[in-house]
Ligand SMILES: CC(C)[C@H](C(=O)O)[C@@H](O)C(=O)O
């Protein structure tokens with residue numbers, strides 16, 4: 375990936391080049407060692423940090439840059455009764471351990487009950503910590519979310535977490551680059567969630583492997599930061615190392631005035647640098663994909679990986695019609711787990727639970743989209759609907775806008791911030807056989823609770839589904 379400055383470079387290459395501390399040397403047999411890359415921001419949560427802190431302790435090391443490290447509690451936290459002790463022993467220990475470690479190593483932590491607490495990928499951007507041109511890491515795959523700001527943001531493993539804690543650097547091999555150009559305009563009622571589900575269905579869950587994806591084109595340039603984050607968030611579900619979008623006025627508008635955003639002359643200098651973070655004319659990507667946004671419709675998944683998705687207007691596919699044998703077998707297995715019959719219209723699939731939330735779609739704009747649909751309506755008889763803000767700040771803003779009242783009046787549960795039903799690490803879980811329309815990012819077997827069945831959808835589709843009781847878009851409601 376490393377190209378000398380002067381040659382046309384992609385956005386990812388520019389950010390990479392600006393962070394090389396020691397370039398990887400090529401040895402006598404032609405093997406190139408990884409580059410040593412500087413890390414600007416390290417985000418931490420309770421699940422993947424305990425062993426890393428232990429490692430530091432055992433080695434007698436301190437945290438190299440506590441000021442560039444920030445922690446929040448998200449995966450194991452309950453979203454009701456947050457001021458009572460956590461009932462689940464494993465979760466309680468996990469959260470308690472994070473608190474002790476942050477205290478010992480001097481890491482800023484946003485614990486449950488704090489006004490800034492929330493899902494790590496919602497908190498970083500909200501505080502203005504995530505900025506264009508940065509390298510951002512976290513022991514969490516959905517770190518790709520931060521790429522929406524033109525940052526190179528990657529999920530890392532626990533041993534790498536320890537390495538970053540100790541040195542503020544990472545040894546990395548350059549990635550390949552892929553451009554996903556989205557031309558045209560998203561039709562009304564079609565959102566960035568539908569777009570990214572369509573992209574993953576197109577390139578497959580392994581399609582992005584080894585690549586940094588750069589989303590560009592007219593449809594991307596129009597999107598809000600929330601919508602861009604949804605797209606970059608799910609890059610990982612296409613197997614990519616990261617997703618990125620070049621920063622522009624929309625990015626600066628979002629960042630300006632946030633607690634950690636540069637101010638005054640520093641802001642002007644930052645914007646000048648950020649403006650250089652665009653892929654140069656003539657820069658080459660290893661792969662290019664083109665999507666026409668105007669042709670998209672609301673998208674839902676029918677299977678057990680995020681690539682098994684179709685337009686809402688389609689029917690459940692017949693594995694017999696899938697030519698690729700591995701894919702056909704995977705589809706048959708998925709349909710069995712999901713308890714779906716080939717040929718059945720997706721709009722007729724009956725849903726028990728609707729989950730709105732997660733680092734994919736738990737931001738203010740997502741909640742506004744849900745409230746737009748729920749206003750003056752009720753969720754279907756017997757339907758359970760959870761609306762979980764991505765952070766306490768999002769919750770406060772939603773309440774200030776009257777959205778919380780709309781959710782509750784419709785019969786939904788309006789919760790505190792956390793990962794919640796995105797994954798079964800806290801009390802918000804599906805029961806075996808329960809079927810959920812979820813705004814999260816993974817529909818793996820058991821992801822939301824053992825035996826639970828997940829359909830990935832946009833916030834608008836989630837809300838319409840809650841009202842109608844079957845998979846639906848707002849346009850399907852009276
Ligand atoms: C628990 C964590 C390591 C995991 C991840 O890396 O993504 C989680 O956030 C997820 O979404 O599955």
Ligand code: SF4
Pocket residue numbers: 448449493494514516732733734792793796797814815
């Ligand atoms: S909300 Fe879901 S995807 Fe995001 S960090 Fe939490 S568990 Fe992972």
